[in-house]
Amino acid sequence: MDELFKGKKVLVTGGTGSIGQAIVFEILKCHPKVVRILDIDETREFEMKQQLLDYSNIRFLLGSVRDKERLSRAMENVDIVFHLASLKHVLACEYNPFEAVKTNVVGTQNLIETALEEENVDKVIFTSSDKAANPCNVMGATKLLAERLITAANYYKGWRKTVFCSVRFGNVLGSRGSILPLFKDQIRNGGPITLTDERMTRFVMPMSQTSRLLFKVAEMAQGGEIFVSKMKSVRTVDLAQAIIEELCGRKADSIAIKMIGRQPGEKLFEEIMTLGEAEHALETEEMFIVLPEMTEEMILEFPEIAKNWCAQKSRYPNARRAKLRGYRSDEVKVLSKNEIRDILCKESLC
Numbered sequence: 062m063d064e065l066f067k068g069k070k071v072l073v074t075g076g077t078g079s080i081g082q083a084i085v086f087e088i089l090k091c092h093p094k095v096v097r098i099l100d101i102d103e104t105r106e107f108e109m110k111q112q113l114l115d116y117s118n119i120r121f122l123l124g125s126v127r128d129k130e131r132l133s134r135a136m137e138n139v140d141i142v143f144h145l146a147s148l149k150h151v152l153a154c155e156y157n158p159f160e161a162v163k164t165n166v167v168g169t170q171n172l173i174e175t176a177l178e179e180e181n182v183d184k185v186i187f188t189s190s191d192k193a194a195n196p197c198n199v200m201g202a203t204k205l206l207a208e209r210l211i212t213a214a215n216y217y218k219g220w221r222k223t224v225f226c227s228v229r230f231g232n233v234l235g236s237r238g239s240i241l242p243l244f245k246d247q248i249r250n251g252g253p254i255t256l257t258d259e260r261m262t263r264f265v266m267p268m269s270q271t272s273r274l275l276f277k278v279a280e281m282a283q284g285g286e287i288f289v290s291k292m293k294s295v296r297t298v299d300l301a302q303a304i305i306e307e308l309c310g311r312k313a314d315s316i317a318i319k320m321i322g323r324q325p326g327e328k329l330f331e332e333i334m335t336l337g338e339a340e341h342a343l344e345t346e347e348m349f350i351v352l353p354e355m356t357e358e359m360i361l362e363f364p365e366i367a368k369n370w371c372a373q374k375s376r377y378p379n380a381r382r383a384k385l386r387g388y389r390s391d392e393v394k395v396l397s398k399n400e401i402r403d404i405l406c407k408e409s410l411c
Contacts, residue, residue, distance in 0.1 A: 066091035069094060069140040070141075071095070071143070072096075072097045072136055072143070073097070073143045074099045074126055074142070074144050074145055075126075075146030076098030076099065077102050077105035077106050077109050078105075078145060078237055080268070081100075081145045083269075084272050084275055085098065087276070089119065096119045096120070097122055097135055098122065099123075099131075100121075106123065122135050126146045126171055126172055127163055127167060127171065136176065136179050137179065139179065139181070139182055140184075141183055141184050141186075141279065142185045143186050144172055145188050146164070147203075148160060149200065151199075151200050151201075152326065155200075158199045161199050161200060165204060166210070169210050173225065176225075177217075177218055180221055180223075184223070184279055186278055187207060187228070188228055188230060188275070189207065189230070190204045190230060190231075191333045192204060193205040193207075194333055194334055194338070197326065197328055198325075198326030199326065207227075208227045208287055212227070212285045212287070215285040224284040226282040226283075226284065226285065226287070226288065227288070228274060228275060228287075229289045230266065230290065231290070231331065232263050232264060233266055235268050240297065244300070244304050248305060248308050254301045255319050256301060256320055258322070259296075259297075259298045261323075262329070262330050263295060263330075263331055263390055264292040264293070264331050264390050267407070274290050283376055285353035286353065287338075287351040289334050289349040289350075290333075290347065290348050291346075291347055291349065293394075293404075294390040294391070294393045294396065298318065299396070300401055302318070306402070307402055330389050331390045333349070334351060334387065334388045336385070336386060339383050340385060341354055344381060344384075349383055350377060
């Protein structure tokens with residue numbers, strides 16, 4: 062990993078978020094020439110800057126991916142881009158769909174165009190969501206469209222060397238805005254913990270896994286892929302009970318769990334890869350690799366790219382064809398409460 066970032070210029074959009082901070086701290090250990098963080102949250106930038114006073118090779122830039130001119134200045138002479146900036150809250154996107162489109166779709170297109178105009182960018186890694194697989198809400202739909210834009214960028218880039226790829230995450234335990242901090246706040250206030258449906262399952266991954274996945278993808282990416290982490294599944298009610306027991310011990314019975322009904326845009330389960338995607342996907346022990354598809358017209362227009370993408374199947378160590386099925390959180394092994402508690406303790410989340 063050291064060689065991936067040593068002496069390089071790295072841009073992280075949305076870098077003050079939980080995942081952004083996690084990867085920035087890891088990248089800084091690898092002696093990059095500079096790490097630039099582009100974010101619209103000045104308070105979070107200030108707080109993060111105080112944690113990194115010992116580093117002279119980090120720059121905090123205020124700005125939005127909606128602003129292409131600002132993005133262009135932030136990306137000058139950059140080698141690697143991690144694109145994390147997005148609107149992620151399902152309910153917020155449901156009630157503000159145009160804002161979700163502006164950030165998640167137009168912002169991603171701005172980033173693609175800027176990277177192509179800059180010409181020297183080696184790789185652009187876009188962080189997507191499991192909600193992009195067969196989406197039923199605005200957030201998932203905008204993430205899916207952003208994935209398609211990222212994949213399409215690889216055959217519109219012409220002679221440029223930039224590699225574009227996407228990574229799908231599930232619910233990152235402990236990240237800002239995730240269910241875990243909400244549960245902990247509700248417990249500190251004496252409860253109840255609010256859940257939408259006791260049958261609900263979700264894919265989850267620890268924060269420590271996100272950095273490893275993103276950096277591995279940055280090394281492996283050939284262009285156009287969607288990398289999907291193999292994640293554990295939990296029942297949200299089991300997660301809530303595990304947190305209560307871990308935080309409250311013998312007093313666990315004093316915290317009630319209240320069902321409030323599903324919210325707009327919520328599913329009972331999540332998917333990380335659809336059956337259609339599995340038809341042209343590979344898998345390793347830790348991830349699925351959804352390879353890009355091309356129409357006949359695209360193959361005729363971009364024959365060299367089609368040839369290269371077909372050759373990609375042999376470029377991933379220990380990869381095999383994925384089993385032909387969809388991958389849903391209610392159809393895989395669900396973690397027990399003891400297993401959930403082990404993860405919470407290991408990640409110091411309680």
